[in-house]
Amino acid sequence: MIPLRMKQFLQEALPANVWKNRLISDGPFRFLEFGPLDVDRLQRLGIRVDRLGPRLVACMWNQDNPVQIGGFLVVDNLAMGQPSMGGTRMLEDITPDIIHDLARGMTLKNAAADLPFGGGKSGIVCPENMSEADRYEIIRGFGQLLNRYKDIYIPGPDVGTNDADMKTFAIENGLNNVVSKPGDMGGNRIDELGGAANGIVVATKALLAHLPKLRQLPQFANMKIPNPSDLDVLIQGFGAVGAHVARIFHEYDPENSPIIKGISDATGYLFNREGLPWQKLFELWKQFGTVTQKYYHDMIVHGTHSKLQEMVYSNWANNLLTESAFCLIPASPVFNYLDVDPATNPSMTVDRMGEWRIIVEGANTYSPNPVRKAERKRMERHVYRDKGTLIATDYLVNSGGVIYAAHERIIPTPDHLLIPKTLLGHSRKIEAWLEKNKDDFAALAEKRRRTAVKKLETVIRRNMEELIDGLCKDADSLPCEIAEKISVQRIASMEKSRKARDIMALAPTINVDKSITDAANLLVNTSVSIVTVVSQKGKLIGIVTNWDITKAMASQMPMDTPLTKVMTADVITTGPDATIIDCIRMLENHEISAMPIVDDNKVVGVISGDILARQTLFRLLQTMT
Numbered sequence: 011m012i013p014l015r016m017k018q019f020l021q022e023a024l025p026a027n028v029w030k031n032r033l034i035s036d037g038p039f040r041f042l043e044f045g046p047l048d049v050d051r052l053q054r055l056g057i058r059v060d061r062l063g064p065r066l067v068a069c070m071w072n073q074d075n076p077v078q079i080g081g082f083l084v085v086d087n088l089a090m091g092q093p094s095m096g097g098t099r100m101l102e103d104i105t106p107d108i109i110h111d112l113a114r115g116m117t118l119k120n121a122a123a124d125l126p127f128g129g130g131k132s133g134i135v136c137p138e139n140m141s142e143a144d145r146y147e148i149i150r151g152f153g154q155l156l157n158r159y160k161d162i163y164i165p166g167p168d169v170g171t172n173d174a175d176m177k178t179f180a181i182e183n184g185l186n187n188v189v190s191k192p193g194d195m196g197g198n199r200i201d202e203l204g205g206a207a208n209g210i211v212v213a214t215k216a217l218l219a220h221l222p223k224l225r226q227l228p229q230f231a232n233m234k235i236p237n238p239s240d241l242d243v244l245i246q247g248f249g250a251v252g253a254h255v256a257r258i259f260h261e262y263d264p265e266n267s268p269i270i271k272g273i274s275d276a277t278g279y280l281f282n283r284e285g286l287p288w289q290k291l292f293e294l295w296k297q298f299g300t301v302t303q304k305y306y307h308d309m310i311v312h313g314t315h316s317k318l319q320e321m322v323y324s325n326w327a328n329n330l331l332t333e334s335a336f337c338l339i340p341a342s343p344v345f346n347y348l349d350v351d352p353a354t355n356p357s358m359t360v361d362r363m364g365e366w367r368i369i370v371e372g373a374n375t376y377s378p379n380p381v382r383k384a385e386r387k388r389m390e391r392h393v394y395r396d397k398g399t400l401i402a403t404d405y406l407v408n409s410g411g412v413i414y415a416a417h418e419r420i421i422p423t424p425d426h427l428l429i430p431k432t433l434l435g436h437s438r439k440i441e442a443w444l445e446k447n448k449d450d451f452a453a454l455a456e457k458r459r460r461t462a463v464k465k466l467e468t469v470i471r472r473n474m475e476e477l478i479d480g481l482c483k484d485a486d487s488l489p490c491e492i493a494e495k496i497s498v499q500r501i502a503s504m505e506k507s508r509k510a511r512d513i514m515a516l517a518p519t520i521n522v523d524k525s526i527t528d529a530a531n532l533l534v535n536t537s538v539s540i541v542t543v544v545s546q547k548g549k550l551i552g553i554v555t556n557w558d559i560t561k562a563m564a565s566q567m568p569m570d571t572p573l574t575k576v577m578t579a580d581v582i583t584t585g586p587d588a589t590i591i592d593c594i595r596m597l598e599n600h601e602i603s604a605m606p607i608v609d610d611n612k613v614v615g616v617i618s619g620d621i622l623a624r625q626t627l628f629r630l631l632q633t634m635t
Contacts, residue, residue, distance in 0.1 A: 213406070539604050586607050
């Protein structure tokens with residue numbers, strides 16, 4: 011059944027006629043789908059359509075299962091490539107606008123990471139107080155719902171889900187339709203390896219190398235840059251990302267590892283000027299999930315900690331942000347960790363924040379919402395310009411996880427390691443099949459890991475260099491503005507190289523012996539404005555457009571008039587390898603609204619002004635060139 015919270019939200023947001031006219035039924039599955047032209051309906055869901063997207067918003071649930079199974083999918087943008095890629099979040103308060111914000115972050119993150127995937131995100135609305143058995147059924151059922159969209163979206167883990175859940179998705183939908191799978195499926199297991207954390211560590215190291223350039227800006231003129239071994243760090247959110255940040259910092263370069271001065275989690279925060287025992291805390295995190303309160307209780311109050319006077323503990327976790335260090339790493343799933351206005355309920359207000367020189371964002375902080383973007387800029391004006399604290403924007407630095415995950419597609423699964431279709435959905439049979447192929451899967455996982463690490467090092471170091479160079483070049487810009495420019499420029503660059511085959515629609519065809527009525531019916535039942543007229547052997551001999559039908563009706567032609575009387579025989583065509591820019595020029599130069607795409611004398615698709623407007627970033631390209 012549909013989750014109660016989800017049902018209440020949708021009933022309040024959408025009128026009854028939308029449910030009646032737009033509801034798609036597929037057995038027990040139900041879907042409400044909206045595209046970029048559904049501006050009003052999406053606005054009711056809290057989503058504002060802009061030049062980047064969204065491409066698809068889907069509300070979906072299982073109507074028949076007694077367990078509440080449902081949630082949302084947003085495919086934001088496919089300019090970098092198809093399918094889109096992004097995690098599946100599982101929380102009680104998931105709404106479409108939250109998933110859209112995260113999907114937009116993935117659009118920018120995948121572009122910043124130079125990955126051939128669009129941006130998407132999904133969210134499961136989980137019921138309160140669910141049992142472990144119900145949780146498994148919800149994950150399994152949501153994977154079944156996602157199967158409908160496997161050509162345009164690949165899920166990975168996010169807040170509330172993990173690598174084991176991705177294995178459940180893979181059992182339902184196949185190995186190539188999910189990322190961050192466990193090692194026994196050849197996966198790059200983001201949670202286990204700390205892929206996102208690895209990116210944050212690389213970004214911090216790269217920033218230290220490029221920071222001297224910022225001294226040309228007045229707010230950084232007197233900045234003292236520590237040696238790597240003297241770097242002190244605060245980690246807000248000692249969890250799946252933050253705990254691995256502490257570990258990887260020390261494993262990455264043991265002789266130059268930083269001092270972890272403070273951490274926070276759901277139970278409070280710990281701070282020690284001389285540094286915290288990160289190894290002990292990491293082991294506690296693996297065992298118990300939260301560590302600050304337990305460490306304080308076991309090791310300080312009832313233990314033999316020798317430096318009690320130097321250790322600070324508070325059960326108010328947000329107060330970690332009043333402490334000072336050279337580097338702050340926000341890694342808690344809270345986008346609004348800093349703001350000027352307390353009314354926005356930030357983790358900390360700017361007037362009370364500690365003294366930091368760099369912030370390396372390990373949490374998802376981006377939102378395309380104009381109000382939130384304005385709040386972000388207001389915060390950065392105070393933090394970056396007035397206080398001289400550099401902010402490395404989230405999607406430039408925490409893309410390590412998606413880089414790891416993407417290599418499960420970039421390095422494809424060999425055919426002999428694809429789960430046989432007859433086994434899909436049968437977990438026990440698949441487990442036995444995996445065991446038979448465990449050596450091959452282990453080798454594949456290691457190959458993917460090594461390649462991902464190399465890519466991560468290259469792209470994130472480049473991002474940090476471009477961020478600092480951009481700020482030095484344009485002293486009036488804020489870090490969030492330079493970061494967005496970096497990602498959008500890569501999207502625009504990719505857009506320029508896309509071909510007609512990447513966006514063309516299926517070509518509705520009609521035989522030359524048909525009538526105007528037949529062509530009109532075909533146009534009504536398709537989403538394109540052009541029908542290709544072909545001979546008995548399939549050769550293109552003309553086209554009929556909406557305008558041709560309208561002109562025939564205005565001329566009072568009988569509706570059984572042969573197509574040869576209204577079709578255009580002198581047809582302008584292009585091939586599937588024509589660039590989008592070439593297609594736009596042809597439409598403009600010939601003053602036509604659509605044209606067939608022809609390959610080897612056969613019509614393989616059509617392209618039109620409407621398709622170009624919906625599926626490309628032409629307007630965005632115009633503003634950037």
